[in-house]
Amino acid sequence: GIQVEQSPPDLILQEGANSTLRCNFSDSVNNLQWFHQNPWGQLINLFYIPSGTKQNGRLSATTVATERYSLLYISSSQTTDSGVYFCAGNSGGYQKVTFGTGTKLQVIP
Amino acid sequence: GAVVSQHPSWVICKSGTSVKIECRSLDFQATTMFWYRQFPKQSLMLMATSNEGSKATYEQGVEKDKFLINHASLTLSTLTVTSAHPEDSSFYICSAPQSEQYFGPGTRLTVT
Numbered sequence: 001g002i003q004v005e006q007s008p009p010d011l012i013l014q015e016g017a018n019s020t021l022r023c024n025f026s027d028s029v030n031n032l033q034w035f036h037q038n039p040w041g042q043l044i045n046l047f048y049i050p051s052g053t054k055q056n057g058r059l060s061a062t063t064v065a066t067e068r069y070s071l072l073y074i075s076s077s078q079t080t081d082s083g084v085y086f087c088a089g090n091s092g093g094y095q096k097v098t099f100g101t102g103t104k105l106q107v108i109p
Numbered sequence: 110g111a112v113v114s115q116h117p118s119w120v121i122c123k124s125g126t127s128v129k130i131e132c133r134s135l136d137f138q139a140t141t142m143f144w145y146r147q148f149p150k151q152s153l154m155l156m157a158t159s160n161e162g163s164k165a166t167y168e169q170g171v172e173k174d175k176f177l178i179n180h181a182s183l184t185l186s187t188l189t190v191t192s193a194h195p196e197d198s199s200f201y202i203c204s205a206p207q208s209e210q211y212f213g214p215g216t217r218l219t220v221t
Contacts, residue, residue: 031208031209031210033209033210035212040214041147041200041202041214041215041217042212042214042215043202043212043215045110045209045211045212048208048209086152086153088153088210095141095143095158095206096143096155096158097143097155097204097210098155099145099152099153099154100152101152102152
């Protein structure tokens, strides 16, 4: 199966700072998604982004499928952005999804 | 967006007992659902694919006799952890696809 690596594994930001999270995958990936896992464990869908760029408020994401990576940008970070961010995707014609290793973000006031 | 629910959200059980977790797609039908397990500070690992009307497909290393999956209808899949042991304590989460994956809120299982 595909391997999905995320970087950095851990990130501490001062409130108001910007950051970029990266997701690299070992093979072509379909249906790439970004999630935020809150402290209670729930996965919040951030972006469904198989290719191109999308923006939603302070968050934006870019996927370059031909180069097998995706980026998540967080601008003007807030303490509520803290948590773990995962990218995930599937390969070939399979629906089952492989998750990345995750980035744990802590935003401090 | 589509909504997936899970029940219960947390459960504590004694070693040797069985626990059933339900996953429901509330506003769409799902012929396929997925079950994941997440240990503390780790990523989500796919356990099995639940198929409506047929047997589940288990990932390598997952005991099918221990983790029984039943996809009884187009909106309901259940995961039963049989003869639970403390090492089965984990966060279990299901998903259902509609081009993108929609996840339930998860079930935290603690086996004492």
